[in-house]
Amino acid sequence: MNFSSQLIEEAVQAFASLPGIGKKSALRMVLHLLKQEEKEVSLFTERIKEMRLKIKFCQTCFNVSDSEQCAICLQQSRRGTSICIVESIRELIAIESTQQYNGLYHVLGGLISPLDGIGPDDLKINQLLKRIEHEEANELIFALSPTLEGDTTTYYISKKLPKPIKITTLSRGVAFGGELEYADEMTLAKSLQNRISIEDL
Amino acid sequence: MNFSSQLIEEAVQAFASLPGIGKKSALRMVLHLLKQEEKEVSLFTERIKEMRLKIKFCQTCFNVSDSEQCAICLQQSRRGTSICIVESIRELIAIESTQQYNGLYHVLGGLISPLDGIGPDDLKINQLLKRIEHEEANELIFALSPTLEGDTTTYYISKKLPKPIKITTLSRGVAFGGELEYADEMTLAKSLQNRISIEDL
Numbered sequence: 001m002n003f004s005s006q007l008i009e010e011a012v013q014a015f016a017s018l019p020g021i022g023k024k025s026a027l028r029m030v031l032h033l034l035k036q037e038e039k040e041v042s043l044f045t046e047r048i049k050e051m052r053l054k055i056k057f058c059q060t061c062f063n064v065s066d067s068e069q070c071a072i073c074l075q076q077s078r079r080g081t082s083i084c085i086v087e088s089i090r091e092l093i094a095i096e097s098t099q100q101y102n103g104l105y106h107v108l109g110g111l112i113s114p115l116d117g118i119g120p121d122d123l124k125i126n127q128l129l130k131r132i133e134h135e136e137a138n139e140l141i142f143a144l145s146p147t148l149e150g151d152t153t154t155y156y157i158s159k160k161l162p163k164p165i166k167i168t169t170l171s172r173g174v175a176f177g178g179e180l181e182y183a184d185e186m187t188l189a190k191s192l193q194n195r196i197s198i199e200d201l
Numbered sequence: 202m203n204f205s206s207q208l209i210e211e212a213v214q215a216f217a218s219l220p221g222i223g224k225k226s227a228l229r230m231v232l233h234l235l236k237q238e239e240k241e242v243s244l245f246t247e248r249i250k251e252m253r254l255k256i257k258f259c260q261t262c263f264n265v266s267d268s269e270q271c272a273i274c275l276q277q278s279r280r281g282t283s284i285c286i287v288e289s290i291r292e293l294i295a296i297e298s299t300q301q302y303n304g305l306y307h308v309l310g311g312l313i314s315p316l317d318g319i320g321p322d323d324l325k326i327n328q329l330l331k332r333i334e335h336e337e338a339n340e341l342i343f344a345l346s347p348t349l350e351g352d353t354t355t356y357y358i359s360k361k362l363p364k365p366i367k368i369t370t371l372s373r374g375v376a377f378g379g380e381l382e383y384a385d386e387m388t389l390a391k392s393l394q395n396r397i398s399i400e401d402l
Contacts, residue, residue: 002297004272005265011252014245018230029219031291033253034265041253044215045246051212052234052242064206064235071205090232096203 001027060131062107062124064089072096072105079103082139083131085157087111087150091143103141106131111149112156120156133162142169202228261332263308263325265290273297273306280304283340284332286358288312288351292344304342307332312350313357321357334363343370 001023003009008030015026033041057063058070061083065071072078082103086092092105108123120126131137142157144150158167173191174183183191202224204210209231216227234242258264259271262284266272273279283304287293293306309324321327332338343358345351359368374392375384384392 001294003265003294004297005256005267007252007256007267008265010248014248017245019233020226020229025221027291027294028221030249030252031289032220033249034256036253038253042250044218045250047211047215048231048234049243049246051208051231052237052239055206055208055235064204064209066206066208088232090228093202093204093228096205 003027061105062109062127063092063105077102080136082141083128083135083137084141084143085128086143087145095143103139104137108144108153111144111147112153113149123153125157125160128157129160129162132165137165139166139168142167144169146170146172204228262306263310263328264293264306278303281337283342284329284336284338285342285344286329287344288346296344304340305338309345309354312345312348313354314350324354326358326361329358330361330363333366338366340367340369343368345370347371347373 001012003012008027011030011033012023012026015021015029016023018026021029033044036044054066056065056067058065058073059068060073061070063070063072067074079102084092084095084101084103084105086095086105086107087110089107092107095101095105106124106128108125108128110118110123112118112120112123132140140157140161142154144153154169161167171194172187173194174180174187180188202213204213209228212231212234213224213227216222216230217224219227222230234245237245255267257266257268259266259274260269261274262271264271264273280303285293285296285302285304285306287296287306287308288311290308293308296302296306307325307329309326309329311319311324313319313321313324333341341358341362343355345354355370362368372395373388374395375381375388381389
């Protein structure tokens, strides 16, 4: 694409560097901002810049935070008896959106993946083990992706626990609204094996 | 979605205000920028802000420009004998991308649309008529959308011309690679009426 303007081209390139955004979508965004007031565009960029410069990570659970402790850890009404272990804040937000969980979290910052050169020391695993030692939690909920890396991480942590503690993981099975014929064999086999009473549906 | 961080929430809202971006995509972008260096994020926002603050509109054709005259108008090798009339710079970029046109442009900034309260005076039509009067152009190419608004605008301008000049418009017909059975009746009828010799394909 030929933009006939260096300024437009650089702005398009900036947007196109974002995940899932191609040059056409990027151009659409740039033309949209071009129609906005200068003040509004300044506000737009300021919010993004501020977010990156001012964001902190919770010293306890490594969730994103506006202060040293995140809003979830600070919330008095949340039960500290369970810690839900997630890969990143994306999964934390997904679980929070269900409004079904009232415990604490621990954001690992990735999964153990030897192929990608990510070992246990690259993740917040030691910090998690210390939390288990010093906090009152009596249940660890592993909410990691059902992949080789997720299972490896779950296995590694479960072998390192400093004290006996109840361990659970998200149930696996066919998704709500999914077509049974398109479910993969592994999932179908497992959900047949771990079938549940229809009263628990 | 509950982001547990005001900073994240505001950045997500900023991205979600862009066309075609929902909250999930916006969050993905924010988390992507969160992983980048502060310097890179500053560069990202700076490029967008600069674009909005520094962009100019060409005094001749109203294309976006880094200076008073746009890169296309300044290009000596372009033939000034034809002016291609487009609705916005989006269409200009699309035509430039074909690399088939070597003339000049005129960006109207919209189409006549009484329903939306857009009349001839809201567009750069008078400036176009002045150009026709004073420039050497001998062909006007209407590259407007094949809609009621596009046709109205074409008709209006063609009736206002200050001197006789050749007028053409983009050919209409079935699109390359399109399925004939899905072409609308109007398009099919017109492309049958205006059928061309296979040597011109």
